[in-house]
Amino acid sequence: MSFSHLSPLSFVRPAVDAELEAFVERRRALVLGIGAELRPVLDALDAMITGGKRLRPAFCYWGWRGAGGGEERGIHQAAASLELLQACALIHDDVIDNSDTRRGAPAAHRRLTELHATSGWDGDSASFGQGAAVLLGDLCLAWCEDMYQSSALPAAALSAGREPFNLMRTEVMAGQYLDLLNQAKGSETVEDALRVMRHKTAKYTIERPMHLGAALAGRGPELAPVYTAYALPLGIAFQLRDDILGVFGAPEETGKPTGDDLREGKRTVLVAETLRLTSRTDAAEFRRLLGDPKLGTDAVDWMRSVITTSGALDACEERIVGYVAEANRALEHEALFANARPALADLILAATERKH
């Protein structure tokens, strides 16, 4: 299989999907052996792991290739295991934020709430759905590690991958807590938003998966700093793009209603820049509206116009350009295997291109 005809994401995807499906299928039999009533939970899991972009597995795989790793089956399983961590993060995140949808489909807790309601069971349907989704997320987290550790890679390689693998899990949960905290504190600084991005996105989505790939290929210490220099700016650029899409993106692209990030009151760099740059009057009104779950189209339109006219949108686009340039420069490092460079360069585009 040659990379030249495919994007670096679609190149990795079939193998990652196949490994994920095979693993979940084996565990599915085990779970149904415990009780056939667990089928709807497994269906909710299937819905959750279908259709993601497989970003983390892709960065892990290209981190491996950039360190000289070849086409071994084991790397696909190890890389694919990160999708189960992501499934846990998304399922729990939707419970925490009480979000109704995920990628345009009902969130896992909403599916399980629906199961309760249509079955006519006792008690509160929403509580049942949330409880079941917490357990499903736990299952995904346990399986992530089960899948990683049972990859067909040498024990020494898996052992070398432990440090980034462990850091990744701690950092994403810490980052998510800091995100909760920023919202609770009504944080308005660019610095606070950047710190959450750093842990919740840049390290979790790009840096640690790449460190993992390098460590599995036996070149962790040598390549970790090179990958960090690429991953941190790219991760922040990726999140900035995502934040812009969360305000300006069309529902068919984001899988969420237009302007949903404003209704959720997300404390993004875009919001922090807006509050810093706009007039005091507009900032006061913007603050008042931010986080109102009932925000109508007019209010969303007004908030978008403030984001644009204040210069905050342009400021974020400029940041993205700067970070993208920084990530590209990091790829010039000689320790990197040359045949992975085009893919890592394409991943910069894939993660940060305008879609609105």
Add this chain to the structure above:
Amino acid sequence: MSFSHLSPLSFVRPAVDAELEAFVERRRALVLGIGAELRPVLDALDAMITGGKRLRPAFCYWGWRGAGGGEERGIHQAAASLELLQACALIHDDVIDNSDTRRGAPAAHRRLTELHATSGWDGDSASFGQGAAVLLGDLCLAWCEDMYQSSALPAAALSAGREPFNLMRTEVMAGQYLDLLNQAKGSETVEDALRVMRHKTAKYTIERPMHLGAALAGRGPELAPVYTAYALPLGIAFQLRDDILGVFGAPEETGKPTGDDLREGKRTVLVAETLRLTSRTDAAEFRRLLGDPKLGTDAVDWMRSVITTSGALDACEERIVGYVAEANRALEHEALFANARPALADLILAATERKH
């Protein structure tokens, strides 16, 4: 250190506590490096892992000893890791059941709700507390496995322990879901209650930890059936005792208000037996009261009297006697190292003795 002067629980406890404390201390530094604001989350974790009975580590340790394992430091760390899985299960269980207390102290989500309320932050304090507790439970689950895998035992031993270690995590989450389902369905059969006990308690608390101990000692295949014959009846007896305490136990013993299991509407064997044995009129009234969170002392007293006079309490006590005898018989197996037999016999007593 000789076992003869100590109970099998207190024998293991200091080493387990020391390993747990050392591991969490190392990870604490990592988390505080991400953000000093994470301190209250770590404090909630400390509160959660202080003061448990360390049942699962004890069964793992004595499973190891029964398989001929010696006093190696690595086994204490591997056994202690199970407390972090238990911490996850308890933290998430309290979120799911919306329980206020755990072992007489505020549940983790209540502590974090309180933090939000006293800090005067934006948004709903209860939502913040629940969200933060979901993340904290995830952290515990990730750390459980991190701690297990970094134990100072040979790689081949840790690899042999993977099967019970993985099954344990899947089974407990499946068992908890079936428990949610039994409550939602208003299940009234002894069979349903026994199936939940089997997965949520017997396998999770006793069988799999013992299988893990045997596998780590390199004698998994030989001892697994012996341990199963001991663990499943003992686990059910243990849960039956716990269910009786949940209705009749004093608050200072159970750490929960008297009769709390009746308020929560737990679908236990004790409840199923009561509904089966009592008069139709009393059963109807019992059903009506069961699960009412506002149940007063008079109603609890009346329900207790129905449980007693119907013969359900005696029926459960008889079941306990039968299961205890079965567990004791299993200890006669010759594959078992003789010097672990007294401890395993004492663990039967410790897990099932009357405390009310």
